[in-house]
Amino acid sequence: MKAGASHDDHQVFPDFLDRPVDQAARMLLGCLIIRDYGSEGEQARVRIVETEAYDQNDPASHAYDGRSTRNAALFGPSGHMYVYFTYGMHYCMNISCQEDGFGAGVLIRACQPVQGLDLLRSHRHGRHPDQDLTNGPAKLCQALDIDKRHYGHDLRKPPIRLATAGLAQDETITATPRISISHAKETLRRFVITGNPYLSR
Template sequence: MARICDEIDDENGNGNAFPMELLTQGADHAAVGLLGCLLVRDWPDGTHSAVRIVETEAYDQNDPASHTYHGRSERNRAMFGPAGHAYVYFTYGMHYCVNVTAGADGFGCGVLIRAGEPVEGVEHMTQLRGGRTGAQLTNGPAKLCQALAIDKSLYGHDLRMPPLRLVRASLKEGERIGCTPRIGISKAADRPRRLIIMGNPYVSKSPLNAKAVPLDTAGPMHGTQAKGTQAMQAKQTVADDNGGHGDSDGNTSCDVRIRRVYEEPSADDGLRVLVDRLWPRGRSKQSAHVDVWIKDIAPSKELRTWFGHIPERFDEFTSRYREELDANPEPVSRLRELIAGHPRVTLLYGAKDNEHNNAVVLRKYLLDTQVSQQEANTRK
C-alpha cells in the first residue's frame, strides 16, 4: 500500500495545512467538508496510521442532541473553543468518541467522526482493535477511536499538529456524499445531519444508508458546491425547531444562546440579556457586561425558593415556570422584540448548575412557542 502520509508530510513531519474555512462556517458545512479528508495518528516510533473520513454527524448548541445544548460546562468546554480541535468524550462507561470542533470561537459546535476507511498503518490499528479486520476495524465512532488510540489525553488537541491531525484530501472520482438522519441518539434523531460517502463499506451499518439523499459534489477539495451545502441546510431548516428566531412570522433569524453571567463575556455574544430576578452577587454592572435586564421574566420568588436548584425537581420546575411564562406574556414579548432586532442574543443566568436553571427553560420555551406560531401561520 502506498504510504499516503509520506507524500503529504513536510520536512517537519506535519501534514499540509488544513483549510480551516471548511470548519469555521458551522457544523453542517464542516460535516460535508471533512468527508474524504484524512485523520492521521502519529506513533512514537515515527510511523503513522491514517483513515479517510467517510461518515460524520453535525451538532451545535441549538440542537437538543448536542452536548452543548444546555450551555458551557467543564465536560464540553472544547466545543466552545476555536475550530479544528479535538473534543473527546467517554460514553457508556467504556468507549471514547472524537469530534472536530467547528464554527465560531465561543459557539458550541462540532462534528462527530463516525467512521473512517483505513489507508495506512493498518497493522497497528488491527493490533489495537484486538485482531479485528475489514470493516469492523473503523466503521463506528468508538471503533475508530480505539484503532487510533484516541482518548482523553487528546482532549482539546489542535488537529493541525501531531500526534493527531487532519490532512486535506479529495474525494475519489465518482464518490458522492449522501445525507441521512443521525443514528445512535434519542433526541432530534430525525434531523438530516449525518453525512456519508455513499457506498463506502466502512460507513456504519444502518438501514438509513440506502435512503441517503445525495448532495451535489464536484471540483477540488471535495468540491462541495454551494448548491449542495445549501440543499442540506435547507432540509435542516425545515427540520430544525431551534435554529433561528425572529418576529412572529419567523422572518428574522437570530441565534439565541445562554451563558453564565460569571463567565467572561465573548466578543460574539451579541446582545447580553440578564434573565434572573436578582442581580448576580459580586458582579458589578461593568464586569457583568449586561445590555438589558428583564427581571420580571424570571421565575417567581416562590417557585425559585421551592426549586432550590435541586436537579430532581427540574422537570416539575420546568412545567411550573412555563405556566408562569404563559401567564406573564408582557416580558416575553419584550424579549421577543429584542430577539427580532438582533442577529444574536445571549441569555445570562447566575446559577452554578449549567443544566438545571431558568435560562435553559426560557430558551426552550422561546423556541417551542416560536415553532408553534410558525406552524399556525403556515396553516392560515
C-alpha cells in the first residue's frame, strides 16, 4: 500500500525500553512495527501480539555467556535490532532493552498485519492465509524482509520503525512459558495478547 504521509503521522517511539526486559516485553504488546520498502512509498505495518523476554542472567538467552561479536546488539542501547540466523534458514528479530551494557532483548514472536497485506504476502513467497503471514518469528522476518542487513538498526529510523500503541479496552495479557527453548523452560517470560488469532502455534 502507498503511504505518502508515512513520515509525518506523529508516531511516537516507545519510552519504556530502558525498563527491565520483562516489563518492556509486556508493554511492547500492541505496538507497531512500520516497514518502508524502496523508494515508492510502499509501507507495511504490523501490530505486536506475542513477545518473549531474555537477559544476560537467563541461560536461555543469547547474552548469557557474555558479550560477543554475534550478540553485541543486545548489550548496546535500547531500541535497536538484534537479528540472528537460526536452523540454517530463518531470521528472527529482537529489540534490545534495558541500560547500555546490560545484555537484554525482546524476541518478537508474532504480529497482526495492519497495513500492506499485499507486500507481506509477496515476501512470504506463497499462498498463505493472512493469519499465517506473521504468526511466528521467522515468518515475521520473512514477511517484513528483515535479515542480517538490519542487525543493530535503530528502530527510531526508517526503513524499520517502532511506534507506541496500546491495547484495546477489552484486551488482556497472558504470561506463559517460552517456546522452543532447552533452558529455563518453566519461566513465564512469553507474553501474548490473550486469544489473539495471530499468535504463533
